[in-house]
Amino acid sequence: DADVTQTPRNRITKTGKRIMLECSQTKGHDRMYWYRQDPGLGLRLIYYSFDVKDINKGEISDGYSVSRQAQAKFSLSLESAIPNQTALYFCATSGRKTGGLAGALPDTQYFGPGTRLTVL
Amino acid sequence: AQSVTQLDSQVPVFEEAPVELRCNYSSSVSVYLFWYVQYPNQGLQLLLKYLSGSTLVKGINGFEAEFNKSQTSFHLRKPSVHISDTAEYFCAVSRFTGNQFYFGTGTSLTVIP
Numbered sequence: 001d002a003d004v005t006q007t008p009r010n011r012i013t014k015t016g017k018r019i020m021l022e023c024s025q026t027k028g029h030d031r032m033y034w035y036r037q038d039p040g041l042g043l044r045l046i047y048y049s050f051d052v053k054d055i056n057k058g059e060i061s062d063g064y065s066v067s068r069q070a071q072a073k074f075s076l077s078l079e080s081a082i083p084n085q086t087a088l089y090f091c092a093t094s095g096r097k098t099g100g101l102a103g104a105l106p107d108t109q110y111f112g113p114g115t116r117l118t119v120l
Numbered sequence: 121a122q123s124v125t126q127l128d129s130q131v132p133v134f135e136e137a138p139v140e141l142r143c144n145y146s147s148s149v150s151v152y153l154f155w156y157v158q159y160p161n162q163g164l165q166l167l168l169k170y171l172s173g174s175t176l177v178k179g180i181n182g183f184e185a186e187f188n189k190s191q192t193s194f195h196l197r198k199p200s201v202h203i204s205d206t207a208e209y210f211c212a213v214s215r216f217t218g219n220q221f222y223f224g225t226g227t228s229l230t231v232i233p
Binding site: 004033035040041042043044045048058090092094108109110111112113114 | 154162
């Protein structure tokens with residue numbers, strides 16, 4: 001089974017609709033991230049969370065919100081989708097395992113398979 | 121602030137030829153450095169990383185990269201590419217003091233038979 005899963009994998013919606021993308025991980029990591037990928041722009045950070053009670057904006061958070069429902073779950077919402085939010089969205093995890101040794105090095109990010117969102 | 125520049129958006133190369141994908145970064149603090157690969161219709165996966173120690177880092181699939189602090193570069197190399205190396209490659213940095221990652225815009229490597 002995949003360590004980082006995203007649902008749905010593909011979604012087509014209309015302008016103005018509310019959309020939620022979900023991410024779950026079984027790696028036991030404390031840190032989770034949402035990125036969007038656009039051709040020629042690479043990956044840009046939307047939001048990140050270092051713990052259930054910690055939510056931080058990334059470089060392009062406008063128009064998005066997130067919820068860290070549990071250590072293993074991090075969802076991204078588009079309250080009112082617009083066409084320029086059409087993109088490929090990735091969830092990622094990193095960091096020491098929950099309950100692991102303090103002071104562990106920040107480390108590799110592990111990515112989910114992505115959600116392709118189209119807003120018409 | 122950190123930024124990552126991948127100088128080449130597309131690199132075509134013939135099979136079994138060597139390749140170098142360039143990455144430069146700017147940061148006022150020390151960083152960790154990473155290269156990720158994205159195969160068609162897949163998520164990103166780690167190729168290699170530099171955290172400390174030897175500046176020459178070896179990764180999976182025969183790739184290696186060299187950290188050059190004076191030139192703030194972390195170029196990726198492979199001496200002989202294979203068709204299966206066709207993919208998008210991303211350079212990324214992370215600060216020592218945090219765990220935000222900053223990605224470059226990617227280099228599309230196409231291996232020609």
